[in-house]
Amino acid sequence: MTMTSFGGITQPAAGQRNNYSAADLPFEMRLRRARLGLLVGLIGVLMIFISFTSAYIVRQGLPTLDQRTNALVRDWFPVRLPGLLFINTLVLLLSSGSMELARRQVIRQLPLARTEPGPNDSLTLDKGIPWLTLTVLLGFSFLIGQWTVWRELAARGVYVSTNPGSSFFYLLTGTHGVHLLGGIVALLVAGAATFLRRPVESRAVVLDIAGRYWHFMAVLWVYILCLLEFAR
Amino acid sequence: MTNGWRRGRQRNNNMATGEFAGHVPHAHAAPQSFIRKWVFSLDHKVIGLQYFFLALTAVFVGMFLSLLMRIHLIWPNVSLPLIGDIKPETYLSLLTMHGTIMVFFVLTTAPQGGFGNYFLPIQIGAADMAFPVLNMLSFWVTFIAFLVLLGAFFVGGGAPLHGWTGYPPLSALQSAGPGEGLGADLWVLSIALFCIGALMSALNFITTTLDMRAKGMSMMRMPLTCWAWFITAILGLLAFGVLFSAGILLLLDRNAGTSFFVPLVVVNGQVAAHKGGSPLLWQHLFWFFGHPEVYIAILPAMGLCSQLVSVFSRKPIFGYKAMVFAMLSIGILGFMVWGHHMFMSGMSPYTAFAMSVMTMAIGVPSAIKTFNWLGTLWGGTIRFTPPMLFAIGFVSLFVSGGISGPFLAQPVLDIPLHETYFVIAHFHLIMGVASIFGIFAATYYWFPKMFGRMLNDRMAKWHFWFSFVGTYAVFMPMHYYGMAMGLRRYSQSTEVAYMHNLVPLQQFITAAAIVTIAGQFIFLFNLFWSMKYGEKASDNPWEATTLEWTTATPPPHDNFGGITPVVYNGPYEYSVPGAPRDFVMQTDPATVAVGD
Numbered sequence: 084m085t086m087t088s089f090g091g092i093t094q095p096a097a098g099q100r101n102n103y104s105a106a107d108l109p110f111e112m113r114l115r116r117a118r119l120g121l122l123v124g125l126i127g128v129l130m131i132f133i134s135f136t137s138a139y140i141v142r143q144g145l146p147t148l149d150q151r152t153n154a155l156v157r158d159w160f161p162v163r164l165p166g167l168l169f170i171n172t173l174v175l176l177l178s179s180g181s182m183e184l185a186r187r188q189v190i191r192q193l194p195l196a197r198t199e200p201g202p203n204d205s206l207t208l209d210k211g212i213p214w215l216t217l218t219v220l221l222g223f224s225f226l227i228g229q230w231t232v233w234r235e236l237a238a239r240g241v242y243v244s245t246n247p248g249s250s251f252f253y254l255l256t257g258t259h260g261v262h263l264l265g266g267i268v269a270l271l272v273a274g275a276a277t278f279l280r281r282p283v284e285s286r287a288v289v290l291d292i293a294g295r296y297w298h299f300m301a302v303l304w305v306y307i308l309c310l311l312e313f314a315r
Numbered sequence: 316m317t318n319g320w321r322r323g324r325q326r327n328n329n330m331a332t333g334e335f336a337g338h339v340p341h342a343h344a345a346p347q348s349f350i351r352k353w354v355f356s357l358d359h360k361v362i363g364l365q366y367f368f369l370a371l372t373a374v375f376v377g378m379f380l381s382l383l384m385r386i387h388l389i390w391p392n393v394s395l396p397l398i399g400d401i402k403p404e405t406y407l408s409l410l411t412m413h414g415t416i417m418v419f420f421v422l423t424t425a426p427q428g429g430f431g432n433y434f435l436p437i438q439i440g441a442a443d444m445a446f447p448v449l450n451m452l453s454f455w456v457t458f459i460a461f462l463v464l465l466g467a468f469f470v471g472g473g474a475p476l477h478g479w480t481g482y483p484p485l486s487a488l489q490s491a492g493p494g495e496g497l498g499a500d501l502w503v504l505s506i507a508l509f510c511i512g513a514l515m516s517a518l519n520f521i522t523t524t525l526d527m528r529a530k531g532m533s534m535m536r537m538p539l540t541c542w543a544w545f546i547t548a549i550l551g552l553l554a555f556g557v558l559f560s561a562g563i564l565l566l567l568d569r570n571a572g573t574s575f576f577v578p579l580v581v582v583n584g585q586v587a588a589h590k591g592g593s594p595l596l597w598q599h600l601f602w603f604f605g606h607p608e609v610y611i612a613i614l615p616a617m618g619l620c621s622q623l624v625s626v627f628s629r630k631p632i633f634g635y636k637a638m639v640f641a642m643l644s645i646g647i648l649g650f651m652v653w654g655h656h657m658f659m660s661g662m663s664p665y666t667a668f669a670m671s672v673m674t675m676a677i678g679v680p681s682a683i684k685t686f687n688w689l690g691t692l693w694g695g696t697i698r699f700t701p702p703m704l705f706a707i708g709f710v711s712l713f714v715s716g717g718i719s720g721p722f723l724a725q726p727v728l729d730i731p732l733h734e735t736y737f738v739i740a741h742f743h744l745i746m747g748v749a750s751i752f753g754i755f756a757a758t759y760y761w762f763p764k765m766f767g768r769m770l771n772d773r774m775a776k777w778h779f780w781f782s783f784v785g786t787y788a789v790f791m792p793m794h795y796y797g798m799a800m801g802l803r804r805y806s807q808s809t810e811v812a813y814m815h816n817l818v819p820l821q822q823f824i825t826a827a828a829i830v831t832i833a834g835q836f837i838f839l840f841n842l843f844w845s846m847k848y849g850e851k852a853s854d855n856p857w858e859a860t861t862l863e864w865t866t867a868t869p870p871p872h873d874n875f876g877g878i879t880p881v882v883y884n885g886p887y888e889y890s891v892p893g894a895p896r897d898f899v900m901q902t903d904p905a906t907v908a909v910g911d
Contacts, residue, residue, distance in 0.1 A: 116445055120522045123552065127514045130556030134603075138564060138575060138596055147591030148579050158574075158591040244572030247591060254567065 110193070110284045117292050125299055128262060132303065135255060136310065142247050143314070160245075161315035162252045164308075165235050171228035172308055175263075178221030179301040182270075185214035186294035189287045215274055215290070218297070222267045229260055248315070255307045263300050269293035345872035355455075357447035358872060362454050363433030364765070369458060370425035370754075373416050375839075376465070380413040382832055385825040389818070391807045406806030407476035408494050412467070414479030415502065418608065419509050420461050422750045426615035427551070428457065428516060430757045431544040433765065435520065437863040438538050440529025440880040442873045445522040453515035460508035467498040467505075475499035478804070480601060481506075483576035483594045487568040490582050503566050510559035513551050520548035529862070531882030535639070536901070538861045538886040539632065542639050543618025546646045547611050553650065554607040561600035568592065595660055602653035609746050610649045613713075614642060616753020617684060620706045620713075622886075623756055624688050626859045627703035628695025629897055631887040633687045641680035641687075648677045658726040659733050667726040674724035681717055685710065696890075700857070701775035705756035708783045709749055715787070716745025719794065734804075737797025740790045748786045755782070755838070762842075763856050767868045768849030774841040781834025788827035792820050860900050861886050 146155035233253070236242075243253040273289040346352045356362060386393065387401045387409075394400050401409075432450065436443055444450045467474040475494040477486035485491050486499060524545040528537070537545075564575040568589070576597045577589035625632040632638060654662060654670030688710050697703070719741040723729045732738060755778075762770050793801075801808065801817055808814040808821060855864035862882070866875050880902050888899035 116522060116526045119526055120446060120518055123518045123521045124514075127518065127552050127556050130553055131560045134557045134560035134600055138560070138600065141593065141596050141599075142575060142591075145591055145593050150579070150586075243567070244574075247574060250567065250571075250573040250575065254563070258563070 110287070113284075113288050114291060117288050118295070121292050121295055125296070128299075128303075131258070132255075132307075135251075135258070139251050139255075139310065140314065142251070159247050161248045162236065162241060162311065164312060165232050167228060167232050167235065168308065171225050171232065172304065174221055174228060175225045175301050175304055178218050178225065179298050181214045181221060182218045182294050182297045184212070185218055186290050188214055189283065189290045192283050193287055215270060215277075219267060219270050219274070222263060222270070222297075226260055226263065226267075229256055232256070252311060255311065259300070259304055259307055262303075266293060266297050266300055269296065355451060357443070357451055359432050359436050359444045359447065359450060360765075360870060360874075362450050363429050363431070365454050366424055366428030366432055366457070367430070369454075369461060370421050370429055371842075373420035373424065373461060374751075375835075377413050377416040377421060378832055378835065380409045380416070382828065384409050384413065385828045387806060388808065389822050389825045391809055401806065403806045404476055404493050405473070407478070407492075407804070408468075408474035408498075410804065411476060411478050411494075411502070412464070412474050415464060415506075416461075417747065418479055418612070419506070420457075420464070421754075422612035422746065423509075423513065423551075423608070424457065425754045426619075426750065426757065427520070427544060427547055427611070428454070430619075430754075430761065431520060431547070431615060432516075434761065434863055435541055435544050436523060436527065437866065437870060437874050438541050438861050439524065439527060439532050440862050440875070440882060441523060441527035442875070444519045445527055446519050449515050450519050453512045453519070456508055456512035456515070460505045460512060463501050463508060464505035467494070467501040470497040470501065472496040472498050475502045477502075480605065481565065481597070482601075483565065483568065483592075483597050484578065484580050484582075484587075484589075486597075487565060487577045487589075487592075488580070488582055488587055489569060490585075490587070500566070500569060503562050503569070507559055507562040507566070510555040510562065513555040514559070517548040517551035517555070520544055521552065524548070529880045529882055532901075535636070536882060536885050538618075539621040539635070539638055539642075540615070540618040542642060543614045543616075543621075546642050547614045550607045550611050550614070550646050550649065554604040554611065557600055558604035561597060561604070564600075565597065595657070598657050598660060599653070602656045603650070605656065606653045607646075607649045609742075610645055612746055612750045613753070614645070616709055616750045616756075617642065617713075619753050619757050619760070620688060620709045621684075621691075622861075623702050623706035623760060624691045624695075624710075625887045625889060626857055627698045627700055627706070628692050629698070629889045630691055630695040631885075631889055633690030633693075634683070635885070635887065637683055638687055641683040644680045645677060648673060648680070652677065655724055655729070658729045664726070671724050671726060675721050678717075678721055681713075685714060685717075700759070701770065701772060701779060702756045702760035702857075704776065704779045704783075705752050705759060708779065709752040709756060711783075712744055712749040712752055712786070715791075716741060716743075716749055720745070731800075732797060734802055735797035736793040736801045736803050739803050740793035740797060743793075744786070744790050748790065752782070755779075758842070760857070761863075762845070763852030764863055764868055764870070766846050766849075767852055768845050768847075769852050769856065770845045770849060771841050774837050774844075778834060778837045778841065781831060781837065785827055785831025785834055789824055789831060792824050792827075796820050796824075858896075858898050860884070860888055860898050862901055865900060865902050 143159050145157075145159075147158045148154075149156045233256070236249070236252070241249045241252075243250055269289065270293050273286055273293055276286040276289060346356065346358075352358075353361060356365075383395060383398060383401070384406060386395065387406060391401075398405070432444070472493045472495070475481075475486065475498045476492045477495070477499065481502070485495065486503075489496050489499075524537075524541060528534075564573075567573045568576050572588060574589040574592035576594055577587065577592040578594065579590040580587050621632055621638055652670055652674045654666055655674045658667055658670075692707075719737070723732060723738065723741055759770055759775055762768075796817055797803075799814075799817055801814060801821075805811075809818055852868055854866070854868050857864070862880055863870070865880065881904075882901045883904050884899055884901050886901055888894075888901075890897050891899050
């Protein structure tokens with residue numbers, strides 16, 4: 084064992100001393116920690132949507148007093164989902180696919196980068212289809228599509244306060260949109276890492292995490308769509 | 316017994332050698348500038364201190380509000396300096412802000428954000444938290460949340476009236492009262508921000524505990540403080556997201572005209588523009604958060620108390636595994652009992668029965684913990700140091716406050732008692748004061764490590780007796796006041812005929828509160844005086860075994876001065892037969908051969 088004991092604390096022998104720079108952490112260790120952090124973070128996000136789902140189902144079943152007839156009636160009117168929403172879904176699923184390709188692309192570059200002489204060769208490694216750029220574009224298209232859906236509903240006179248069904252529609256799509264925007268920011272950070280000639284390993288960690296988050300957002304969206312379509 | 320102890324030791328060593336949790340070097344160098352070192356610091360120790368001082372400020376604000384309420388209760392017609400006349404709605408504002416500040420910015424912030432941040436990484440042998448930037452952000456979001464909350468005092472209409480539980484429709488309608496305009500918006504915003512900070516913090520605590528333990532620091536060798544912070548973080552992760560969602564819905568009800576929580580309701584003779592919402596929906600969401608929140612406040616104190624009774628009895632903790640599993644089961648059961656806050660809501664008696672049984676089931680792990688503390692104390696060589704006094708005080712308050720839990724857990728008793736001071740007495744003793752005693756114990760215990768000096772012993776003991784006798788004098792009479800149907804949330808009782816006989820009781824409580832609050836200034840003075848003039852502390856003044864006592868005082872930027880600790884022993888190796896001293900450090904490799 085190449086350790087020496089010092090006052091109850093074991094000290095690495097000479098040459099094993101720790102180096103205090105983020106980039107010097109072993110890649111696998113950084114990746115494992117980031118993935119664990121993401122998993123924990125996603126549980127937090129999940130709890131938000133579980134709460135909304137619970138409120139959705141409870142609110143749906145509540146009666147209200149009709150002042151004219153003095154009878155209890157339901158005030159829940161389901162929102163007729165615009166067709167564009169399904170096109171948006173397709174765009175998001177496609178973006179999830181391109182995200183996966185972007186993630187795999189950078190993982191493939193890793194062994195290559197490790198054999199290169201310096202850490203700043205990431206730009207030279209970026210050959211092939213720009214999957215990351217495509218994912219960002221598809222992500223923005225999805226958000227613009229969702230905004231258009233909101234405009235379409237508003238044009239139909241369906242606003243956030245129109246009835247509980249529409250309130251939940253705006254709430255769920257809006258909250259999902261904000262979370263997806265967070266994913267886009269992460270992808271832009273990954274893109275900036277390329278631009279700033281950061282080591283490919285740093286970029287791989289960000290892309291891996293952003294990719295998994297992105298897939299989660301796609302699955303979450305399909306879930307929300309099913310909730311809006313089938314639990315009316 | 317010795318053989319059993321040796322077998323346990325052997326097994327632990329095998330576990331340790333087979334398990335390497337992956338210690339990693341510190342990810343950022345020590346900052347030099349004032350701003351990066353003390354303001355926007357990434358160092359978990361500085362962030363821990365920031366949380367600590369935030370909570371210290373908050374607790375004095377919260378305490379001041381309670382003082383105003385106590386004075387008003389016995390002299391309702393006295394006009395107070397700065398405040399003026401206290402109207403019923405002013406009283407409700409004081410009540411709301413006192414509860415919110417104390418629950419969120421003291422009981423949640425100090426034990427977890429403060430001491431957890433400072434000592435979790437050190438106790439598991441890590442150089443920092445897993446995500447230092449996130450850690451910094453979580454503090455600053457919490458800090459902004461506190462400022463936003465205080466802002467509610469200064470806007471038109473003043474602070475909200477709806478209590479810390481924010482029940483709609485009162486909390487959801489802008490026109491429901493003077494504080495329910497902008498003040499209530501700021502309140503909801505503050506809570507939502509606090510949730511974001513707490514979620515980020517929980518993420519960090521969980522990842523750090525799972526991924527950054529030093530070599531040999533298996534989960535079952537962690538000090539019980541670390542277990543408590545870890546379980547608290549899990550509770551926070553699952554609970555704060557729900558409160559955040561509820562807060563968003565409430566904000567929409569207040570500002571976007573939705574009706575999630577507001578039914579058809581008439582306010583000041585006008586039909587409000589809402590219908591069909593359910594105030595009970597808020598109560599379900601709120602208490603799904605709110606009950607685990609009780610454990611978020613008290614679990615760290617339980618962990619610390621376990622640590623301290625062992626350290627200062629010079630005995631291993633009685634039933635380490637039982638303590639871990641008791642905390643885990645308290646955490647799990649805590650999510651299944653929220654309905655006991657809603658027995659008054661007209662819920663189905665079958666649901667109430669289920670919630671009642673689950674609630675009383677929490678008594679089992681709680682009793683396991685209490686008996687294990689007593690078992691640890693039994694036959695120990697007890698050192699009555701200030702942290703130990705507060706730890707014993709915690710056990711006492713936990714029992715006294717906990718014993719009224721099974722009363723309130725039964726719908727048939729809760730329904731008459733719910734609106735009375737009996738409930739105030741119960742939750743203040745168990746959630747408020749017991750947790751505060753945990754915070755005091757932590758301060759007295761870790762102050763030498765944090766600031767390099769000892770707190771003055773004599774002042775500390777005066778502070779203990781003021782606090783211990785004082786809190787009992789304040790909260791025990793409230794049980795009787797409650798049983799005599801003394802109603803809570805009412806700003807005046809002196810003018811109510813059936814309460815006339817109880818006025819002396821209220822006067823006694825206020826007098827006791829004033830004395831207890833005065834005692835807290837001994838603590839405040841001691842804290843700042845000792846930072847400068849206290850006796851210099853050695854690296855291990857309490858002769859404790861855990862990793863924070865192996866490093867310099869105060870710990871260097873990377874906690875262990877560039878060296879990586881390796882753990883060979885459990886955290887409670889006191890009075891070990893055959894060992895040269897009466898304690899064996901977790902990092903002490905000499906004990907590996909004991910018993911072989």
